[in-house]
Every structure is written in C-alpha cells, then in structure tokens.
Amino acid sequence: YVLFKPVKSTFSRLASLVKELIEMLALSRTQKLPQPGEDTQVLELLVQRDKEFQELMQTAVEQGRIHQEMQQLEKEAEKRDSDIQLLQKQLKEAEHILATAVYQAKEKLKSIEKARKGSISSEEIIKYAHRISASNAVCAPLNWVPGDPRRPYPTDLEMRSGMLGHMSNLPTNGVNGHLPGDALAAGRLPDVLTPQYPWQSSDVSMGMLPPHHGNDFGLEPPGHNKENEDDVEAMSTDSSSSSSDSD
Amino acid sequence: QMAGVLETEEQARNRFQSELEFVQCLANPNYLNFLAQRGFLREKPFVNYLKYLLYWKEPEYAKFLKYPHCLHMLELLQYEHFRKELVNAQCAKFIDEQQILHWQHYSRKRTRLQQALAEQQQQQQQAAPPHGNPASK
Numbered sequence: 001y002v003l004f005k006p007v008k009s010t011f012s013r014l015a016s017l018v019k020e021l022i023e024m025l026a027l028s029r030t031q032k033l034p035q036p037g038e039d040t041q042v043l044e045l046l047v048q049r050d051k052e053f054q055e056l057m058q059t060a061v062e063q064g065r066i067h068q069e070m071q072q073l074e075k076e077a078e079k080r081d082s083d084i085q086l087l088q089k090q091l092k093e094a095e096h097i098l099a100t101a102v103y104q105a106k107e108k109l110k111s112i113e114k115a116r117k118g119s120i121s122s123e124e125i126i127k128y129a130h131r132i133s134a135s136n137a138v139c140a141p142l143n144w145v146p147g148d149p150r151r152p153y154p155t156d157l158e159m160r161s162g163m164l165g166h167m168s169n170l171p172t173n174g175v176n177g178h179l180p181g182d183a184l185a186a187g188r189l190p191d192v193l194t195p196q197y198p199w200q201s202s203d204v205s206m207g208m209l210p211p212h213h214g215n216d217f218g219l220e221p222p223g224h225n226k227e228n229e230d231d232v233e234a235m236s237t238d239s240s241s242s243s244s245d246s247d
Numbered sequence: 248q249m250a251g252v253l254e255t256e257e258q259a260r261n262r263f264q265s266e267l268e269f270v271q272c273l274a275n276p277n278y279l280n281f282l283a284q285r286g287f288l289r290e291k292p293f294v295n296y297l298k299y300l301l302y303w304k305e306p307e308y309a310k311f312l313k314y315p316h317c318l319h320m321l322e323l324l325q326y327e328h329f330r331k332e333l334v335n336a337q338c339a340k341f342i343d344e345q346q347i348l349h350w351q352h353y354s355r356k357r358t359r360l361q362q363a364l365a366e367q368q369q370q371q372q373q374a375a376p377p378h379g380n381p382a383s384k
Binding site for chain 1 (some may be wrong): 256259260261262263264265266268269271272274275277292295299305306308310312313314315316317346347349350351353354358368376
C-alpha cells in the first residue's frame, strides 16, 4: 500500500504524543506543572494528529476500494485478451483453409484449361487410329515373319512411287533391299504387287498447306541452337495466315 | 510477313505433299544411312530444313502421317551426334532391327493376351460342374 509508510509514521507520532501526554498527566499528579500552557499545547497537537490520522485512514480505505476495482478490471481485460486470442486462432485456421481451397481451385482451373487446349474430337482420333493401324504402320501384322517386306516405314518401292520419287531420281540400289520380287519368290503376299501406298490416298490432305518459310535454309534461323528445340516454334507458326494471302 | 519466296496456292499444296512424303521417309533407317553417306546430313541448309520440318509434330499436321515413327527419327536427327552415327551401316542396321522389334511389340502382346484368355477359358470349362445351368428359364 502506498500510504503504509505515512500512516505508520503518523500513527507512531500519535502514539508517542499520547505517551507524552500520559507522562505529563502522570507527572502533573505528583508535582506542579512547570509550564502552564504546555498541556493545552499537547492536547491541541493530539487533536490535530488525530485529525490527520483519521484523514489518512479515509484515504487508505479509498485506496483499498480503488485497488479492488483495478483487480476486477484486470481480470476482465485478461478475459477479453483470451477471447481475442481465440478469435485470432479461428481466423488463422479459416484463412489457411481458404488459401488451400483457392490454391486447389486454381490448380483445377489450370488443368481444365490444359485439357481444353488439347481437346480433340473423338472422331478424329478414331479416324487417325484407323489410318495408322490399317496400314500396319505402328503395329506389325499378326502374321508377320522375317522375309515379309512390310515395314513400319515407307519402303524403297513406296518412296519411288510417291510424288518425290517422280520428281527426282531416287537411287535404285535397293537400300531397303525389299522388292516385290522377294515376297513373290517366297510364295507369300501376292497382293504386294498392287499395294495402296499411303500417300497416294491423300484426298483428305488436299486442302492443307505447309508453314511458310522465307529463306532457302542456307541462313541460320533466328536463335539457332542445334541441341535446343525451344525456338523451333518460330518456324512452325502462322501456317494458316500465310495461306490466306492469296485469297 | 516474311519476305522472299512467293508461291501460288498450288505450289504450296504440292510443297505440302512433298514435305509430307519426305518427312515420312525419315522413318526408314536405311534411307537415313543413304543420306548420311552422301553427306546430306552434314550440310547446314539440310540441318536447318530438318529443324523446319518439326512442324509435323503439331496435331493439325501430325494427323496426316501414316508412319508416326518418322517423328521420333526427326527428333533424333536434330542432334549432331545422331546424324554423325548414321554414316555407319551397322548403326542403321541396329536401328532397323530395334524398330522392327518395337513394331512387333503390340502384336506379340496381343498374341500373348489371346493365349492367356484361351487358357483361362479352357480352365473354366474344365472346372465347371457337369450338371446343367440351374438359372435356366
């Protein structure tokens, strides 16, 4: 308590005054008063001290009350603090959940966009699957044995029978070594003589145009790096824009 | 707009056809060996042309390819090391053999599956009890 010391000192002073007064009174019984006004003085001092003491006691009571109020307010503040902390925790949790949800939603959107970009009609895929399997281009015929001239690539004969073959002289040194005569001699596959070479049935590709290229390939293409394919895209873009020029 | 070659639509269409044929020829390792031995794979313009041909990887062009193996060869041809190796006939022969083995992969797999299925059916028939179908009409 703040007032403890002043209360204590006032009380002790009061106590000593009372003691002095009692001594004087006791003395005045046995002998005549040396100073006539002294007892009045002491009495007056006593009254004053008592008044001071009473005032101090009032203040002490008041302080005690205030102290109690303070303690109560402190308790309430503590409660509010813990409430706020709880809210804070809940907010943090909610934020975390929301952030996760938003992130996952974004990822989902990304993959949707990716799927949409690569979307292709099932009809086209089936058509293509037909084309490459009917010609045994990616899967060997089930009855294939060594000696069969069929291959997963265009053979010498096919190359010569195509557009390129008619444009220029392809070598006839049998790089592939498989000519119809071989199969015939082996007694297999009589239909090799009149095959339907893939690029002769190109009615579908009639309207298709290749990408435009401005130079004769003697010059370096921009950002050329032999081991790096990243910049190839520059060459293969705007395939449709160049074809619309002649419209 | 690139300056330079002005071609008619018919010329462009022909170019499409010839490029379609040529890129598919690249699926033939023997043809690649032939090109390598005659020095084509060392010429800069040719190498640039091979890079240009990569447009066949795009779906709108790839759908015209009958021999998709050519795309893999085309990718390999972008590497100088591969182009150099193709001069060796042994190398080309090895590629040819591996390619044919790979080509046979699905037929072999299918044959195995059919065999497995046949065996399974055989086992089921043997295990089936001799009395008739209790769930008949």
